[in-house]
Amino acid sequence: MISYSGLLNKLNEKGLTKTSLTTALGISSRTIAKIGRGEKIADHVLEKIASFLCCSTGELCQTVSDNALLQTLRDEKSIRMPGGLYHELQVRMTYNSNHIEGSKLSEEQTRLIFETNTVDVGEGIPVDDIIETVNHFRAIDYVIDTAEEALTEEIIKELHRILKQSTKDSTLAWFAVGDYKKRANVVGGRETAKPKDVSARMKALLSEYERLDAVTINDIIRFHYEFERIHPFQDGNGRVGRLIALKECLRFGIVPFIIEDSKKVFYYRGLSEWEHEKGYLTDTCLDGQDTFRKLLFMLAG
Numbered sequence: 001m002i003s004y005s006g007l008l009n010k011l012n013e014k015g016l017t018k019t020s021l022t023t024a025l026g027i028s029s030r031t032i033a034k035i036g037r038g039e040k041i042a043d044h045v046l047e048k049i050a051s052f053l054c055c056s057t058g059e060l061c062q063t064v065s066d067n068a069l070l071q072t073l074r075d076e077k078s079i080r081m082p083g084g085l086y087h088e089l090q091v092r093m094t095y096n097s098n099h100i101e102g103s104k105l106s107e108e109q110t111r112l113i114f115e116t117n118t119v120d121v122g123e124g125i126p127v128d129d130i131i132e133t134v135n136h137f138r139a140i141d142y143v144i145d146t147a148e149e150a151l152t153e154e155i156i157k158e159l160h161r162i163l164k165q166s167t168k169d170s171t172l173a174w175f176a177v178g179d180y181k182k183r184a185n186v187v188g189g190r191e192t193a194k195p196k197d198v199s200a201r202m203k204a205l206l207s208e209y210e211r212l213d214a215v216t217i218n219d220i221i222r223f224h225y226e227f228e229r230i231h232p233f234q235d236g237n238g239r240v241g242r243l244i245a246l247k248e249c250l251r252f253g254i255v256p257f258i259i260e261d262s263k264k265v266f267y268y269r270g271l272s273e274w275e276h277e278k279g280y281l282t283d284t285c286l287d288g289q290d291t292f293r294k295l296l297f298m299l300a301g
Contacts, residue, residue, distance in 0.1 A: 003074075006060050007035060008149065010053045025052055033158075065148065070250045073144050082115070085299055086144075090114050092258055092295070093246070094136040097239050099261040103129045113137075128167045135163050139243050147250035150210060153202055155247075159240050160233050169235060181234040188272055192231035201230050215252045220245050221285050225274045245285075255296075257288030 011021060018032050025048055034041055050057045065071045069085075076086035095110040104125050105113075113119050113133050121130075139162045146155055161178030164170055170177045180198045184191075193201050205226050212219055227241045242259065249256040259267050263284055270281025 003061055067253050070147050077144055088295055090137050090140055096261045097242050100264045101238055105129050131167050138162050143243055143247040147247050159243050160236055163236050175234050180232050187231055198232045202232055217254050220248045221282055228271055255289050256292050257285045258291050259288045
């Protein structure tokens with residue numbers, strides 16, 4: 001399977017863009033999107049890309065990062081290594097992030113879906129909870145593949161598309177899976193950005209963020225707060241926001257944070273009280289970093 005980050009590295013080496021690749025080879029942007037989602041492409045297309053970039057197909061199917069944590073995740077992801085960091089990140093982050101948003105699946109059921117692609121369904125488990133669990137696994141894969149790229153609206157929208165595809169929401173014409181919201185929404189009694197303002201506010205937020213000289217954990221936490229205040233999508237903002245935070249931590253070599261469902265009261269308080277007392281959200285995210293560090297320590301033996 002071709003590595004999206006490996007493809008981007010080869011393009012950068014030759015001073016090329018994804019557009020120049022699709023134009024020169026006559027392949028569609030949908031093919032590039034499939035690579036970005038970690039989906040398999042036809043062997044003859046892979047060989048065509050490798051020939052154009054003057055490299056072997058093997059080189060396109062692997063990538064090496066200076067970031068040891070990210071490389072570990074990529075190595076383990078490539079072979080779907082059981083019991084490692086990639087495995088536990090998938091299960092624990094997916095369970096906690098979905099449960100914060102109301103999923104009824106237990107951590108054991110989440111683990112079963114990831115490990116066996118089956119589920120022991122209890123009473124009253126919505127189908128969408130199962131679909132969004134599988135989608136969240138795929139979204140984490142996408143984060144790992146694109147971790148070293150600059151954060152863009154395209155990446156953020158793709159995370160939303162992956163998360164919400166095939167759900168009941170995706171059947172609603174106005175819901176706009178993979179695009180900004182069409183209808184105004186209120187969260188926790190607070191008004192969010194109006195649909196007509198979302199695009200401009202997201203561009204401004206990303207522009208300000210990408211101008212930072214050295215991104216710290218505090219910058220990522222601040223971005224997370226600002227993103228949630230805009231609330232750019234009709235639904236799924238919390239999960240997309242936490243996936244973005246994972247991506248940016250991996251991008252800048254920062255220990256990621258996993259917000260546990262048991263800490264969601266503190267997490268929500270931090271988001272609502274940011275403008276008055278910034279410490280709440282920061283403390284909760286730093287606690288989430290400690291959760292991740294404990295996982296690293298446990299796996300290190």
